[in-house]
Amino acid sequence: MQFFQSVLLRLSTTFVTLLGVAVIVFFVIRVVPGNPIAMMLPPGATESDVTRLTALYGLDKSIPEQFLIWISGVIQGDFGTSITTKQPVLQLVLNRLPATLELSVMALIIAIILGGLMALTGTRLRGTKTEAAIDVTNGMALSVPDFLWGLILILTFGVLLPIFHISGRVTPSLQLPFTTNFYLTEAVLRLRFDLWLDIAAHMFMPALALAIPLAAIIGQLLKQSLKETMHLDYVTLARTKGYSETHVILHEALPNAILPTLTLVGVQFTFLIGGTVIIERLFSYEGLGNMAIDAVINRDLPLIQGIVILFAVIFTGFNLLVDLTYAALNPRLRHA
């Protein structure tokens, strides 16, 4: 009962957050310079053309009035129409969302594998030169931002050694039998591993660029927790029982050391989704982030609003999910 109440409370604060985001994005993009009408009209358009088009899009009304019209539409699930493409914003955004989600999840998986391997190898070989090398690699991975990794990857594995595709989501000449936009997932479900390979080869580099800094954070934290756990008596005791060092790390230390890392992954995943904006642009990947940059360039106000709201929904929704998972896993939080 108490759990249910706290869920309700948490949900209502989520709605307040989303409303705040809506207000801020709506007013900010109207205050900054740039006029969508001016972007649409050809040079030499008359004053009356401008006035007519402004009225058509409702941009002649006062800003609070525009906000009320927009927000009442949003509540009914109508996010307006994109100024540049003349398509419903909701449909545009939802079409792109799967691409970004697949990219983020792939990046997260790569980050967990890389970070986990670094932490486990570093712990297994602690005190050796290899551990020092891992620490240095970790520091480097951490201090270079994701978009720079993107550029480095493009230059090395796209240009010098053309192994992976450097742009797009799939080779354009391929026939796609998909009904949803979750290409990578659907390729597996339809057992089209030829397509899966092509899509994965397109996604690998942007996902890796996103994953490297996160892998470094995961590797660092997990290694630190493992180090602390390795000093505990039950780990030493497992050694006196005659277990191998690898067994001791994997079975005694890791399960107890992994919790702080899981917490971190939950928080970092939302940052990773934010990172997709620049990375998608860099790799011409047809996701939400790329669309967001186009929308800003074209001053496509309804589309910008729609994308920002969707990002906010993903962020708050994911945080809500993380909080609820903790509450469910940790009895102390549940009754707090």
Place this chain on the structure above:
Amino acid sequence: MSDIYPAKLYQIDNLRLSLADMTQKPLIGAAPRLEILKGLSFDIPKGEILGIVGGSGSGKSTLGRALVRLLEPSSGTIKFDGQDITHLPETVLRPLRRRFQMIFQDPMSSLNPRHRVGQIIAAPLKLHGISNPKQCALEALDHVGLPRKFAARYPHELSGGQRQRIGIARAIALKPEFILADEIVSGLDVSSQAQVLNLLETLVKDLGLTLAFISHDLSVIRRLCTRILVLHQGQIVENAATAELFANPQAAYTRELLDSIPLPDPNQIWT
């Protein structure tokens, strides 16, 4: 000469052990070595309960860890049952490890919080290929006087004394010849201490164990041990039978330790 003495389980000769002193490590280059054990020589005959006492920093825990080869000595020899184990590599040591077990000071941190008691006791048995590990684990619980239903519990559901008994059960389940107990009662209240000490005494007799008992508390040592080794700054200052040591301490440091045992004062007034 050696014929009249019982067989020796451990023979330690001129044991030295130094560790890198990380507090003095220069920015570049190796840390200086700090000698913890400065040439110890003694034997542990089979069936003996050897008390190892000394103040903090005297090297008693380091000595214990060298005996069960958690640490590798710098020089000297440790012979276990006639076999030189001083510098054996870990892989050769692993099958031997069953024969010398260790019980730790902190019963909470020595039990993996994610494993059930039954699993904690039985897992090492499987590793060493002992048949029917579950049954053995239950018998080990019987030995330490805990009900068999405790096998399904997690460490945090037990009291300190009960956890320490699990630590003992885990050690004896492997049917070792030697057990090292490092300060195992110092975290317990007096009545739990007495119970654990009684239990250890019984087990040593029943199972024919040899025991090394590390403590800073001479009254606990006196109660349990047949022989006492007094360590001070990495050296043995006295090695004598318990009664002899208490009746006639030879070294100045031993007398100092004996004087520090609090005696009940009949004139004390409760305020």
